[in-house]
Amino acid sequence: MLSRSILVLLVLFSHFGPVTAATAADCSRTYTLALHDHGLLYSADTDSGIDKDVADELIRRSGCKVTVSLMPRARIWQLIESGALDFSLSGIANADRDRFAGFAWYFSNKYYLLVHKDSGVSSLSAFEQNGRLQLGVIRSFRYSESANRLVDKLQGENRVSQAGGLAPLYQTLMQGRVQGMIIEPFDFPALEEKKIREVTAILEFNDPPVPHGLIMSKKALSTAQQEQWRAIVSSMRADGTMRRIFEKYFKPELAASMVNF
Amino acid sequence: MTPARIRDSAGRVLSSLLPPLILLVMLGITWFAWDHERQTAHKALRSQFEFSLHETVSRVEQRIVGYEQMLRGVQSLFATTTLENQKALHDYVEALQLDANFAGVQSMGVIRSADFPDHAIDPVRRLALERARDSGMAANSGKARLAVDTTKDAPPAFVMYLPIYAPGLPHDTLEQRRANLIGWVYAAFRMNDFMASLYGGQSPGLALAIYDGTDPSDTTLLYRSGGGSSADRAPSAHAAIAANEYMVLAGHNWTLSLRTLEAFEDQYGRSAQNVVAVAGTVLSLLLALLAWQLVNGRERALRIASAMTEELRHMAQHDLLTGLPNRALFSDRLNQELARAKRHDGRFAMAFVDLDRFKSVNDNHGHNVGDQLLQQVAGRLTDCIRAADTVGRIGGDEFVALMEDLSDRDTLLTLAEKIRHAMRQPFIVNGTELNISCSIGIAVYPEDGSSADALTKSADEAMYSAKEAGRDCVRLCE
Numbered sequence: 001m002l003s004r005s006i007l008v009l010l011v012l013f014s015h016f017g018p019v020t021a022a023t024a025a026d027c028s029r030t031y032t033l034a035l036h037d038h039g040l041l042y043s044a045d046t047d048s049g050i051d052k053d054v055a056d057e058l059i060r061r062s063g064c065k066v067t068v069s070l071m072p073r074a075r076i077w078q079l080i081e082s083g084a085l086d087f088s089l090s091g092i093a094n095a096d097r098d099r100f101a102g103f104a105w106y107f108s109n110k111y112y113l114l115v116h117k118d119s120g121v122s123s124l125s126a127f128e129q130n131g132r133l134q135l136g137v138i139r140s141f142r143y144s145e146s147a148n149r150l151v152d153k154l155q156g157e158n159r160v161s162q163a164g165g166l167a168p169l170y171q172t173l174m175q176g177r178v179q180g181m182i183i184e185p186f187d188f189p190a191l192e193e194k195k196i197r198e199v200t201a202i203l204e205f206n207d208p209p210v211p212h213g214l215i216m217s218k219k220a221l222s223t224a225q226q227e228q229w230r231a232i233v234s235s236m237r238a239d240g241t242m243r244r245i246f247e248k249y250f251k252p253e254l255a256a257s258m259v260n261f
Numbered sequence: 262m263t264p265a266r267i268r269d270s271a272g273r274v275l276s277s278l279l280p281p282l283i284l285l286v287m288l289g290i291t292w293f294a295w296d297h298e299r300q301t302a303h304k305a306l307r308s309q310f311e312f313s314l315h316e317t318v319s320r321v322e323q324r325i326v327g328y329e330q331m332l333r334g335v336q337s338l339f340a341t342t343t344l345e346n347q348k349a350l351h352d353y354v355e356a357l358q359l360d361a362n363f364a365g366v367q368s369m370g371v372i373r374s375a376d377f378p379d380h381a382i383d384p385v386r387r388l389a390l391e392r393a394r395d396s397g398m399a400a401n402s403g404k405a406r407l408a409v410d411t412t413k414d415a416p417p418a419f420v421m422y423l424p425i426y427a428p429g430l431p432h433d434t435l436e437q438r439r440a441n442l443i444g445w446v447y448a449a450f451r452m453n454d455f456m457a458s459l460y461g462g463q464s465p466g467l468a469l470a471i472y473d474g475t476d477p478s479d480t481t482l483l484y485r486s487g488g489g490s491s492a493d494r495a496p497s498a499h500a501a502i503a504a505n506e507y508m509v510l511a512g513h514n515w516t517l518s519l520r521t522l523e524a525f526e527d528q529y530g531r532s533a534q535n536v537v538a539v540a541g542t543v544l545s546l547l548l549a550l551l552a553w554q555l556v557n558g559r560e561r562a563l564r565i566a567s568a569m570t571e572e573l574r575h576m577a578q579h580d581l582l583t584g585l586p587n588r589a590l591f592s593d594r595l596n597q598e599l600a601r602a603k604r605h606d607g608r609f610a611m612a613f614v615d616l617d618r619f620k621s622v623n624d625n626h627g628h629n630v631g632d633q634l635l636q637q638v639a640g641r642l643t644d645c646i647r648a649a650d651t652v653g654r655i656g657g658d659e660f661v662a663l664m665e666d667l668s669d670r671d672t673l674l675t676l677a678e679k680i681r682h683a684m685r686q687p688f689i690v691n692g693t694e695l696n697i698s699c700s701i702g703i704a705v706y707p708e709d710g711s712s713a714d715a716l717t718k719s720a721d722e723a724m725y726s727a728k729e730a731g732r733d734c735v736r737l738c739e
Contacts, residue, residue: 163507167514168507168508
């Protein structure tokens, strides 16, 4: 009886354990994973961030050899599409990306429009309607539905400036070259700088939170392989690892709201 | 106005409005087509511009990555030897066989951390060195002047650094990286040479400039395509599309500024919309002209038809040779005069005038002369009677006159004699003098007949009695 109970427990534990048959990945080759420099997701200056932690844990659980590199986000999407890159992190889907990428969701968040107070706007529609206001965005970034609509509309009106990363966007906002930029919770630490916080205001897009996940190149990974990596991500969510990673960077309530969706 | 007339005049107004209406509608359609074409062209121009901007950014990014790879080779070299081994570095660089693909590199070398920070290094380089050390990754400096460029207007340049950590020691955390740094490898680039080494070609008709940082100005300018004239430097007022892209390259920001020149706009738009505008306007004018022609042509045709109808009616009622009323019209006038006289108890006279021996004129001088003589006779007859009276030609040489309100026999005789005398005067036809006379018979209503037939018969009889009396005389009905 006792030995049977131990067996059952062993089976149960093995089910939730870090490396199990269900979550083992096919490690027949070395994989590639790219990070992009973006606020709390990853900072090249300190070589740390949420994506870095998630990547480390994924690599550890998979037991595979993965080469990690840093690239602009636009280049990452390009390489994922071509199959030259296997993984990236914190990606959101759209119809176009669904063609070439699979996703394993692990958090969701809302989007916000950060506006310079000098622009005098206090609503999203006021920003949209004022033809003199320029919006700064990161090339290849997509957002929630109404944020995407705003970006696409302003793009048609020649009112969008593209950037390769977050840092130059904050700079151009402070210089008054753009009057607004779309931000996520990862971009909040910059707002803790007094000089930025004092001259900006945050407007919330009235969209539901958008899920973010591990990006997997469909050209590089078979459906079965993608499922193996999805299982690893699920196990990280199930055992609280993911929440602990987010709690390193956010207050517990915000971290919980992001990983529980 | 009758309904038919109202319809008619409304139709005329509509007809006259048709050509300008067509012009207006056609110009409207042309405007729509032109506007649509303009928007389509602008969209095409925009998307081509977006593509070129993305392409240019990618080319710069890829080149930076290429040079970073090259530096990583050197970095790897020092995992196996010491920084002091200058020969190893020299051999390695030689082995790289830096060819035209790496022409952008001005110099490569090693900086030992032992020489830093004591070494006199400018703040721009120092910032990049520190960033490379702290991140463990490649770091680009801001706009710098290379040591080899000693002239005042040294070309803009930048330096790329990669950190080298002590072999075998960890460099996973910031503290470890700072503690275990032994030096950097670097490559220095003149901006113009760097840009010349990009893969692919720049789209024609685009002006490109690259600035250090996110604040474009003359002092931060790194590169400008084609050198650029002073006109090109001014923030372009005529550029259809312009955009700045803020790039992040090896941890450093550059602003890439791209704008369209006229050559680009001509290549990807405008021409089609101009063709639509010109062709549409010309076609509109032509169509309006055609409509104007059609509407006016119809009116002209109606005018001609009306004139012809009038002429036909005149021809049906008048003698073609003399232009006098013919038998039909004269009979009409006679009946009218009869009705009027009967209504008002009035009186009137009717005279038959027959030319004497007219046939001999035709026989001797030909019909042409005879016809001309008849025309002159008609003229003299018309001159003799009053304006209100009527003279008609009812046969070859037979004329008839209707004299209203005239019944006094003496007056009638005087008038008839005046006619007879007029006929006696010589006629000149084709230079030939012709002499002729006439016999005149007169009947008066109501004494000589109360109907048209009776009256005509009486006048005819009086005329024959004049003929019998020897011609060239006047007889009143007895």
